[in-house]
Amino acid sequence: MLVSVSIEMVLGFILAGLLIRDFPGKAFFRTIHALPLMVAPIVVGAVWKLMTFPGFGPIPHYLKEWFNIKYNLGTSAPQAFWTVVTMDIWHWTPFVTLTLLAGLSAMPKEPFESARVDGANRIQQFRFITLPLLMPMILTTLFLRIMDALRIVDEVWMLTGGGPGVSNRYIGIHIWRVVFPQTDYGYGSAMSLLLLYFTVVLCWLLFVSITQSGQRTVQ
Amino acid sequence: MASAVSKRSFKWSRLWINFGTYVFWILSSIITLFPIYWIITVASRSRVELFPPPNIAPTFLQKVYWKNFINPFVNGQQGDYLLNSIIIATSNALLVVILAVMATYALSRYRLAGADNIFFWTITNRMAPPAAFLLPLFLMYTRIAKIGDWSLFDTRIGMVLLYCVFNLPFAIWLLKGIMDGIPRELDDAVLVDGGNVWVVLTRIIIPLAAPGIAITALLSWVFAWNEYLLAATLTSVEARTITTGLAEFVTVTGTNWGEMAAVGLISLLPALVFLTLVQRYIVMGLTFGAVKG
Numbered sequence: 001m002l003v004s005v006s007i008e009m010v011l012g013f014i015l016a017g018l019l020i021r022d023f024p025g026k027a028f029f030r031t032i033h034a035l036p037l038m039v040a041p042i043v044v045g046a047v048w049k050l051m052t053f054p055g056f057g058p059i060p061h062y063l064k065e066w067f068n069i070k071y072n073l074g075t076s077a078p079q080a081f082w083t084v085v086t087m088d089i090w091h092w093t094p095f096v097t098l099t100l101l102a103g104l105s106a107m108p109k110e111p112f113e114s115a116r117v118d119g120a121n122r123i124q125q126f127r128f129i130t131l132p133l134l135m136p137m138i139l140t141t142l143f144l145r146i147m148d149a150l151r152i153v154d155e156v157w158m159l160t161g162g163g164p165g166v167s168n169r170y171i172g173i174h175i176w177r178v179v180f181p182q183t184d185y186g187y188g189s190a191m192s193l194l195l196l197y198f199t200v201v202l203c204w205l206l207f208v209s210i211t212q213s214g215q216r217t218v219q
Numbered sequence: 220m221a222s223a224v225s226k227r228s229f230k231w232s233r234l235w236i237n238f239g240t241y242v243f244w245i246l247s248s249i250i251t252l253f254p255i256y257w258i259i260t261v262a263s264r265s266r267v268e269l270f271p272p273p274n275i276a277p278t279f280l281q282k283v284y285w286k287n288f289i290n291p292f293v294n295g296q297q298g299d300y301l302l303n304s305i306i307i308a309t310s311n312a313l314l315v316v317i318l319a320v321m322a323t324y325a326l327s328r329y330r331l332a333g334a335d336n337i338f339f340w341t342i343t344n345r346m347a348p349p350a351a352f353l354l355p356l357f358l359m360y361t362r363i364a365k366i367g368d369w370s371l372f373d374t375r376i377g378m379v380l381l382y383c384v385f386n387l388p389f390a391i392w393l394l395k396g397i398m399d400g401i402p403r404e405l406d407d408a409v410l411v412d413g414g415n416v417w418v419v420l421t422r423i424i425i426p427l428a429a430p431g432i433a434i435t436a437l438l439s440w441v442f443a444w445n446e447y448l449l450a451a452t453l454t455s456v457e458a459r460t461i462t463t464g465l466a467e468f469v470t471v472t473g474t475n476w477g478e479m480a481a482v483g484l485i486s487l488l489p490a491l492v493f494l495t496l497v498q499r500y501i502v503m504g505l506t507f508g509a510v511k512g
Contacts, residue, residue, distance in 0.1 A: 015247070029244045031494065032251055038490035039255075040445035042462045046483045047254040050261050050476060058257065090254065151348040154447040158466060175350045176448070185354060192351040199347045206346070207339055 005145045008089055009138075012096025030101075033094045041091070045158025048087045052159075084156055091155070092148070096141055103137035104130075143206035147199060258487070261480035262287055287481040291464075297482055300464035304444060304486075307375055307460060311382040312440040316432055318383070319390035324420060326391065327398040328406065338395075341388035349385070349448050356381070360453050373454045381449060386439040393438075397431035398424065437497050444489055461486045 015033070036044070051057045111129045120128070153173055175195070178188045265284040291297035326334055364371040371377035401424060409419045425432065447462040454463065465486060468479040 029248060032248045035251060035255070035491075035494060038441060038494050039487060040447070040462055040490065042445070042447040042465055043258075043483045043487055044254075046465055046468075046479060047258050050480055050483075051254060051257055053476070056261075056476070090251070094251075147346045147348075151350070153348075153350055154462075157448075173350075176353060176452075185358075188354050192354055195351045196347055199351070200343055203343045203346050204339075207342065 005142070005149050007085070008093045008096050008145060009142060011089065012093050012141075013100055013138075015093065015097040030098075034098060035094070036091050037094050037098075039091070041152075041154035042158055044087060044091050045155040048083065048090075048155070049159050052083055080159075084159065087155055087159065088149070088152065092145065096145065099141045100134065100137060103134050107133055140206065143202055147202055147206070150195070150199065150202075255487070258480050258484050261476055262484045264477055266475070266477060284477060287477040288485075291478045291482050292485070296459075297461065297464050297485075300459045300461045301485065303375060303458055304461040307378045307382070307458070308440045308443040310375075311379045311386065311443040312436045314379060314383050315386045315390050315439045316436045319387055319394055319435060320420070320425065320428075320432065322387070323391050323394040323398050324424060327395055328403070338391075341391055345385060345388040349446075353448070353452055356449065357452055373457050375458045377453060378450060378458055378460070381453065382439075382443040382446065385446075385449075386442055389442070390435045390439055393435050394428065394431055397428050401427050434497055437493055441490065441493055444486075 039047075052059050054060050107130070111133070112125060115125050115129055153176065157173060157176075175188055175191050178184050178191070263283040265286070292301065325331065326338065331337070360372040360377060361370055364377075371380075405423050405427075406419050409423060414422070444460075445462065446460075447466065450460045451463045451466060454460070461482070465479065465482050468475065468482065
């Protein structure tokens with residue numbers, strides 16, 4: 001999960017950086033890129049299942065034809081894992097993009113101008129002005145994404161059902177599997193509680209970073 | 220002369236950058252849109268047309284296999300599920316908005332003991348993985364909230380209340396930022412003129428916060444519509460929602476892919492509509508008002 005979150009952060013950052021420039025049709029592309037955010041997770045899972053199903057899905061077909069890779073979600077655990085990562089990237093990169101875009105557009109102009117007067121080049125401007133100013137925003141996005149990644153159930157459930165075997169059982173699916181088919185209530189509750197503690201800690205970090213970014217906007 | 224040349228080359232490089240930008244954005248848009256396109260394509264084909272070799276041409280422009288839509292919705296149960304989803308999501312949105320407006324007003328205008336803690340704990344409620352609440356909720360719905368034969372399990376009311384728990388925090392966080400922005404002097408003016416709190420709320424706060432309230436309602440509608448895990452656990456027949464209906468298509472004995480795609484497509488439509496309505500505010504909603512889009 002951390003894999004997909006880190007890829008999303010980098011990719012989202014690049015996209016936001018590109019989208020901040022003005023060009024005709026910007027709003028149109030922005031709308032398109034916001035689309036996956038509103039799609040229900042379960043539908044995302046269904047769509048990716050339709051795309052990757054061996055038989056009529058285009059992804060296995062073209063992977064076989066162009067790269068000669070045998071791709072089967074139901075038998076190969078690493079492939080299933082990377083499919084889940086790709087799906088998550090498709091679904092949530094827009095979130096990172098749009099959040100950071102909002103952060104970038106709210107940025108004051110003065111520091112950049114004074115830096116240019118002082119002779120800083122673009123990389124220096126980015127390193128010493130953009131990044132520190134954007135830090136609270138980046139942290140907020142990061143924590144939100146980590147927590148959402150911990151919550152992931154629906155997509156994976158739809159795509160592989162946590163399989164093949166137990167290779168792609170994320171914590172949520174694991175709890176579900178333990179509690180319902182096996183009715184092991186005690187073990188399930190213990191895991192739920194641990195997960196809850198973990199989330200509360202993350203939440204606290206998020207809370208701090210949100211309040212900080214709030215102060216930043218007030219300044 | 221030299222300046223003219225440099226100006227010209229500058230223009231050329233600028234053109235190339237623009238061209239590159241467009242190519243990049245069109246490519247990434249294709250990647251973004253392809254899954255949606257594919258669900259439309261699959262939904263429009265019959266079983267025979269679907270199977271190999273995969274054909275990614277837009278056949279739905281010429282011929283749509285309507286049985287995919289008619290079978291699950293008219294003959295099957297998906298129509299009921301769709302109705303359930305609409306009822307649950309709509310009443311949830313209404314309830315959330317009413318409660319959230321009052322709660323936020325209190326949090327924003329009065330000095331409550333431990334207001335910060337209340338504020339923090341509400342967000343914990345939203346961010347905690349639903350899987351962590353599955354078991355306690357399941358036991359509560361089937362064993363505790365039970366009067367005679369009737370229990371909250373598998374009822375629409377149960378689902379509405381449940382989504383309220385998960386949507387209220389987000390609604391409060393979103394509305395708090397908006398309500399804090401309404402000047403207190405307006406409240407005071409009404410109070411001085413002899414109005415009570417109710418008048419303040421209905422004449423000042425609600426009209427001024429109307430756009431924010433509308434966004435809150437739409438987003439909590441979408442969240443309730445999209446939810447799957449809790450709906451799948453806490454309902455069985457009567458109150459199933461469309462998302463759980465979609466998941467029911469995956470069975471051991473083979474799946475009717477066309478119908479599954481059709482149901483998925485239908486459950487996707489509200490998202491597309493809302494996207495056009497609240498596109499600018501989605502980010503604000505998802506980050507609890509921390510980021511203004």
